[in-house]
Amino acid sequence: MRLSTWKRSFVSSVAAAGIVVGTLAGASGTAAAAPADTKSAAATKIAPQAVQNLGLSVRQAKGIQRRHQEVGYNPGAIDGQLGTGSWKAIQRALRDHHGYAGAIDGIVGPNTIRALQRSLKANNWGYTGAIDGIAGPGTRAAFARWANWCVDRYNY
Structure with missing residues (x-):
């Protein structure tokens, strides 16, 4: 049983290290990330058509x-x-x-x-x-x- 506990600890440590490395890689700009505010990004793409009647009814x-x-x-x-x-x-x-x-x-x-x-x-x-x-x-x-x-x- 001790070997099994050791394996789980080792695998968990490697997984945690992988997450940390992945996070650091994303922070350095090597990975693409979604925009922080996807709602405003979508609103920018679907802007209403501008209307300029210059005072006309x-x-x-x-x-x-x-x-x-x-x-x-x-x-x-x-x-x-x-x-x-x-x-x-x-x-x-x-x-x-x-x-x-x-x-x-x-x-x-x-x-x-x-x-x-x-x-x-x-x-x-x-x-x-x-x-x-x-x-x-x-x-x-x-x-x-x-x-x-x-x-x-x-x-x-």
């Missing part, structure tokens, strides 16, 4: 979407939410008619706003400000005037 945004659809720039669903698909359609139209040279990425950055400002100014929607890439009150008001025209046109 759902009804006005639907008018803008419908206008772009009618002239051949598919915004996706006509849902009143100017998300990535809608802004890609707007960027394509701005590229073709108002000097937008940025990526067609659906991101409403300064280049998109500058081209929108050029469009609002050129098409007499009442934008009189600088082409500065800032969606300030003048840009938003002119965008709303154009959106209202779209609402009236498409009866939204």
